[in-house]
Amino acid sequence: MGITIELEVNGQPVKREVEARTLLVHFLREDLNLTGTNVGCETSVCGACTVHVDGKAIKSCTQLAVQCDGAKVTTIEGLASNGELHPMQSAFWEEHGLQCGYCTPGMIMAATHLLDNNPSPTEAQIREGLKGNLCRCTGYQNIIKAVQTAAGAEG
Amino acid sequence: MSPVNSVLGSPIKRREDPALITGKGKYTDDLKVFGMLSAVMVRSPFAHARIKSIDTAAAQAMPGVIAVYTAADAEAAGMPGLVPVGWLLDTLKTPPHPMLASEKVNHVGDAVAVVVAEDRYVARDAADAVLVDYEPLSACTNPKDAISDGQAQIHDEAPSNIAFDWEIGDQAKTAAAFAAAAETVRCDLRNQRLIPHAIEPRAVLADWNEATGEMTIHLTTQNPHVHRLLMCLSSIGLPEHKVRVIAPEVGGGFGSKIHHYADETIIAMCSKLCGRPVKWAATRTETNQTDAHGRDHVTSAELALDQDGKILGLRVSTYANMGAYLSTFAPAVPTYLYGTLLSGQYDIPAIYGHVVGAFTNTSPVDAYRGAGRPEATFLVERLMHLAGEATGLGPVEIRKRNFLTPDQFPFETQVALTYDSGNYGPAMDRALEMLGYEQLLADQEQRRQSPNGKQIGIGFSAYIEACGLAPSAVVGSLGAQAGQWESAELRVHPTGSVTVYTGSSSTGQGHKTSFSQIVADRLQLDVSQVEVIQGDTDLVQFGMGSYGSRSGAVGGSAIARSTDKILDKAKLIAGHLLEAAPEDLDFKDGSFCVRGSADHSVAWGDVALQAYLAHNYPENLEPGLVASAFYDPENFTYPFGTHICVVEIDPETGTTELLRYVAVDDVGNVINPMIVDGQIHGGLAQGIGQALWEGAHYDEDGQLLTSSLLDYAVPKMHNLIDFELDRTVTPCPHNPLGVKGVGEAGAIASPPAVVNAVMDALAPWKIQHLDMPLTSEKVWAAVHSQ
Ligand code: FES
Ligand code: FES
Numbered sequence: 001m002g003i004t005i006e007l008e009v010n011g012q013p014v015k016r017e018v019e020a021r022t023l024l025v026h027f028l029r030e031d032l033n034l035t036g037t038n039v040g041c042e043t044s045v046c047g048a049c050t051v052h053v054d055g056k057a058i059k060s061c062t063q064l065a066v067q068c069d070g071a072k073v074t075t076i077e078g079l080a081s082n083g084e085l086h087p088m089q090s091a092f093w094e095e096h097g098l099q100c101g102y103c104t105p106g107m108i109m110a111a112t113h114l115l116d117n118n119p120s121p122t123e124a125q126i127r128e129g130l131k132g133n134l135c136r137c138t139g140y141q142n143i144i145k146a147v148q149t150a151a152g153a154e155g
Numbered sequence: 156m157s158p159v160n161s162v163l164g165s166p167i168k169r170r171e172d173p174a175l176i177t178g179k180g181k182y183t184d185d186l187k188v189f190g191m192l193s194a195v196m197v198r199s200p201f202a203h204a205r206i207k208s209i210d211t212a213a214a215q216a217m218p219g220v221i222a223v224y225t226a227a228d229a230e231a232a233g234m235p236g237l238v239p240v241g242w243l244l245d246t247l248k249t250p251p252h253p254m255l256a257s258e259k260v261n262h263v264g265d266a267v268a269v270v271v272a273e274d275r276y277v278a279r280d281a282a283d284a285v286l287v288d289y290e291p292l293s294a295c296t297n298p299k300d301a302i303s304d305g306q307a308q309i310h311d312e313a314p315s316n317i318a319f320d321w322e323i324g325d326q327a328k329t330a331a332a333f334a335a336a337a338e339t340v341r342c343d344l345r346n347q348r349l350i351p352h353a354i355e356p357r358a359v360l361a362d363w364n365e366a367t368g369e370m371t372i373h374l375t376t377q378n379p380h381v382h383r384l385l386m387c388l389s390s391i392g393l394p395e396h397k398v399r400v401i402a403p404e405v406g407g408g409f410g411s412k413i414h415h416y417a418d419e420t421i422i423a424m425c426s427k428l429c430g431r432p433v434k435w436a437a438t439r440t441e442t443n444q445t446d447a448h449g450r451d452h453v454t455s456a457e458l459a460l461d462q463d464g465k466i467l468g469l470r471v472s473t474y475a476n477m478g479a480y481l482s483t484f485a486p487a488v489p490t491y492l493y494g495t496l497l498s499g500q501y502d503i504p505a506i507y508g509h510v511v512g513a514f515t516n517t518s519p520v521d522a523y524r525g526a527g528r529p530e531a532t533f534l535v536e537r538l539m540h541l542a543g544e545a546t547g548l549g550p551v552e553i554r555k556r557n558f559l560t561p562d563q564f565p566f567e568t569q570v571a572l573t574y575d576s577g578n579y580g581p582a583m584d585r586a587l588e589m590l591g592y593e594q595l596l597a598d599q600e601q602r603r604q605s606p607n608g609k610q611i612g613i614g615f616s617a618y619i620e621a622c623g624l625a626p627s628a629v630v631g632s633l634g635a636q637a638g639q640w641e642s643a644e645l646r647v648h649p650t651g652s653v654t655v656y657t658g659s660s661s662t663g664q665g666h667k668t669s670f671s672q673i674v675a676d677r678l679q680l681d682v683s684q685v686e687v688i689q690g691d692t693d694l695v696q697f698g699m700g701s702y703g704s705r706s707g708a709v710g711g712s713a714i715a716r717s718t719d720k721i722l723d724k725a726k727l728i729a730g731h732l733l734e735a736a737p738e739d740l741d742f743k744d745g746s747f748c749v750r751g752s753a754d755h756s757v758a759w760g761d762v763a764l765q766a767y768l769a770h771n772y773p774e775n776l777e778p779g780l781v782a783s784a785f786y787d788p789e790n791f792t793y794p795f796g797t798h799i800c801v802v803e804i805d806p807e808t809g810t811t812e813l814l815r816y817v818a819v820d821d822v823g824n825v826i827n828p829m830i831v832d833g834q835i836h837g838g839l840a841q842g843i844g845q846a847l848w849e850g851a852h853y854d855e856d857g858q859l860l861t862s863s864l865l866d867y868a869v870p871k872m873h874n875l876i877d878f879e880l881d882r883t884v885t886p887c888p889h890n891p892l893g894v895k896g897v898g899e900a901g902a903i904a905s906p907p908a909v910v911n912a913v914m915d916a917l918a919p920w921k922i923q924h925l926d927m928p929l930t931s932e933k934v935w936a937a938v939h940s941q
Contacts, residue, residue, distance in 0.1 A: 038354075
């Protein structure tokens, strides 16, 4: 049986009927066609599915859509505003913080949340803060540079 | 190197990124087609079992389920359903690999049925309702044990589970070298099994058009044309011109998306039988159980030296795990991509390598970043470390004393390769300089004064690789069932902009950027005037794809060649317009001008337009400005370098901390240094991961214990450090760009650098060797057993 949920996704009100067991990541990708959020595992390890729910970075593969009833959800598609890239997006581009790009939406969402809580993190704090997001391509070095660049741009 | 103000050699920002940083990149699982269904595989939970029966009735009856298919249905779909092997060896046994098992399963994850349903949740539920009655058999997982008596027999066609028995080099000459040796060192090692772990799991979207008889397959692939060819030859039962394979964005591959997997044909079968598009995306567990794994060698290696520390000979014996079936290029990996690299950077007068490939009840093993070359480099560099200790020469002098010198190139090794170029000393000297070696040695000595305190270790790896695969005739003579050239086509539009069609197919390497730099440089255009099309068998004439660090050296060279053909034709047109002989023209600042009279010129755009107007045009010249090239390289390319790792070991806990990692690589000319450095970073992370944390584990029943990211340690951000990189530049002498390839260097060089560093730190305990991964537990146990 479907359950009706109402929430805000990327600033837009959304009302949908979902199965109780529908994962948030599948709701976003398949019901709302927001395929920027990716799936890389089923054990909450890779972080490819990271989105913001009520301002916190969470792994949307481990959250049910019904748990987000009434919440504000932001995905990678909602990060740029008025056609302007978010400073974190620009910094990933500038510093070559991505290769295949599959981890990137989740990584950017986790990184923006990190800076919300700590606007000028040290390298060690970035490494610790983003260890919940795996990247197999970059060796992380340029992701760290990107976060530092974004921190500079925002700070 | 190219001048720094040239577009070639500049760190221009990637053209692929705007889509990827905004979530607009479309990977296979992001695609939706009208009427699309979802498929879920039913896979064997046993490593080795006879299938007594498969009962699909309960699953079929579930609401939302469209169909459940087994091997019996492949015939109805007109599909032979055999997964082929693309590289043969003289002694190779090639047992059939059916896409769906019907009599026997041979590894955990072997597919026995597939469920197609309206959505993926329903398909998942129904897959659990398929009842397969198995009779479990004993299993074997270790390649050395698998060939001994009393082991489970996997394929009737391969007695004693031997897939092949292969040798390279000169056994007698090598034995003589050992007989004459003043010193020998030996290392018995396991190069452990790895799981590639592209973060995007494999996925397939197949769409059959009954009316036209065309099958369109979106696929996570590194080489769409090769997938199509292998399918049409052996599994899908459709002619090549009726199958279109498209690689949309692909989320990393590292080898694992080269191979033709059963899943592709299974999903195509589903679409054909259901008459609707069908999509399947692997879970991480499925990925770990069914992606081709890497490495898994059991090896004994010995080095013979004279009294001055000069190498006299190298002898290697390896048992290579092939897994349950031969994956696409699997036979080449532990043979021609491994045995041929045994000479490393050294002048070794006698080498003998013997490799036995064994079937086991495990996932197939095939190319994973480096493919054979990391295994060779690991043993050579471990032996050099041990030789440095045994002779007292130390890690630097033992290597320098045996390096090939620049005047020895081209150099024919004892293991079938001709190194075209090299200059190994300067790369090592630069790395030592960056490291501050003398100071570190002093620090190390000081630490050793407190034997219970944390110890420092310094590890070296002077590697070479053979990449840019490869001269077609050479690989053909070695067993490849395909050529290894690459193709490119350039279409100049009437307004002067250009579309490039390349047979290379990116999984994140930034082809759109690097390839447009090649064309923009030669045609003196802005990179924004060049578009790059890849990964579609209907758009690109043909392509061998991206693996073996070949996209730049082979794919890029094909682009350079076709660009040069365009320039030649454009000169004929410009000569006609300027009433001058084409050979008297220069191409400068985007215009053709008559040499010596610069104001007598015609702009690129006017020439392009005239090629399509053909109003004022040379006689006997066809209109249009399009050129294609198939570039077959003369030789492999030979990147090399020296990597040095510094670690700190805590003997109390066994923990290894990375302190420094210095890498000096020579990948020839560089098209985009930012991209090249990024490739090194990624390769290092994977190689360091192998050295310290990663490893696939099967229990004795053949259960994969590392089937999720909870159990398999892909390096995380806090595990790694900032790498210190530099380059020397020795251009490749035989391709038009002078580039060599960089995708695998980091993964090849780093495992021995890290392991040598740990072993160096443990030198006071006189531990000869520990197998990767060097976990805290392993190091602690070794220290405390002394
Ligand atoms: S998909 Fe891997 S953590 Fe969510
Ligand atoms: S860019 Fe490929 S996984 Fe991070």
